[in-house]
Amino acid sequence: MSLLNDLINLNLSDTTEKIIAEYIWIGGSGMDLRSKARTLPGPVTDPSKLPKWNYDGSSTNQAPGDDSEVILYPQAIFKDPFRKGNNILVMCDAYTPAGEPIPTNKRFNAAKIFSHPDVVAEEPWYGIEQEYTLLQKDTKWPLGWPVGGFPGPQGPYYCGVGADKSFGRDIVDSHYKACLYAGVNISGINGEVMPGQWEFQVGPSVGISAGDQIWIARYILERITEIAGVVLSFDPKPIPGDWNGAGAHTNYR
Structure with a gap:
């Protein structure tokens, strides 16, 4: 267990500029949270600089099995308290490959409302x-x-x-x-x-x-x-x- 804890707490910045980004999204129930991680070449602080990603929506009740690809759009970045260092948590929302928000993506319409000049x-x-x-x-x-x-x-x-x-x-x-x-x-x-x-x-x-x-x-x-x-x-x-x-x-x- 000691070695496992040592590995979990490795400081990546000692050996590499690469970071781990944990992409997080809301699943099909509207309350379940899902996430998966990817390696990025270096630190990122602006969500618009992050790559989009995809996942199997048929496994989260967000897409049919014969057309299951869902695209994650990064929207907000937070520091990762688990991996620490320059690693990040990324809050995402979800879209079809054609760029349409999927039905469980409530953030899309909320963002439109909050960005309206009168609301701002x-x-x-x-x-x-x-x-x-x-x-x-x-x-x-x-x-x-x-x-x-x-x-x-x-x-x-x-x-x-x-x-x-x-x-x-x-x-x-x-x-x-x-x-x-x-x-x-x-x-x-x-x-x-x-x-x-x-x-x-x-x-x-x-x-x-x-x-x-x-x-x-x-x-x-x-x-x-x-x-x-x-x-x-x-x-x-x-x-x-x-x-x-x-x-x-x-x-x-």
């Missing part, structure tokens, strides 16, 4: 409060809950501190710092009402960047929970009954 003049600010639940991998039961059972009633868990009230803080703090490293304008975190449930806030962000940043923040959280062996859920009602739900409240100014 308004300078719309967004702050998004993203709630989520951490689940035990094997049972899909919230982190910190007794297997097959329930914790004490809600009350002490919201913004709570202590081993019997706060579950998963190491994941949450790792995500907080990784987002700041990446360049996401994450503005805070807190424990939520249901044990095993948390929230992070992204913003204030202007226009289309609010969407890019919240999706990259979700991607980073998915990767961190993958490493931790914990399942991430954005389900609005992960546990039925009188338990707090989860949402993504949006503030506008």
Whole structure:
């Protein structure tokens, strides 16, 4: 394991100018995130300088099997907190080979709206409060809950501190710092009402960047929970009954 960690943490800039770009997009459900990596000859800071790429849309429920090619258009660049160095995360949207946005590409129309001169003049600010639940991998039961059972009633868990009230803080703090490293304008975190449930806030962000940043923040959280062996859920009602739900409240100014 020590050698594996050494290899994972290799500093590529010591030996090569090449970088790794992780291309990220939203899958067919509208909530699943997909990504794949490619090597580039050197550092890039402008998404328009990045090459387009393709993927098999039939494997993401975004294209039929007999015409499955989908093209990724790079739209925003963030620093990669996992590979570090000059490596990057690239938020993309998806198009047909003919250049038409695929049906699940909601960013295309949003970008048109946000780029309209009247909207630009308004300078719309967004702050998004993203709630989520951490689940035990094997049972899909919230982190910190007794297997097959329930914790004490809600009350002490919201913004709570202590081993019997706060579950998963190491994941949450790792995500907080990784987002700041990446360049996401994450503005805070807190424990939520249901044990095993948390929230992070992204913003204030202007226009289309609010969407890019919240999706990259979700991607980073998915990767961190993958490493931790914990399942991430954005389900609005992960546990039925009188338990707090989860949402993504949006503030506008």
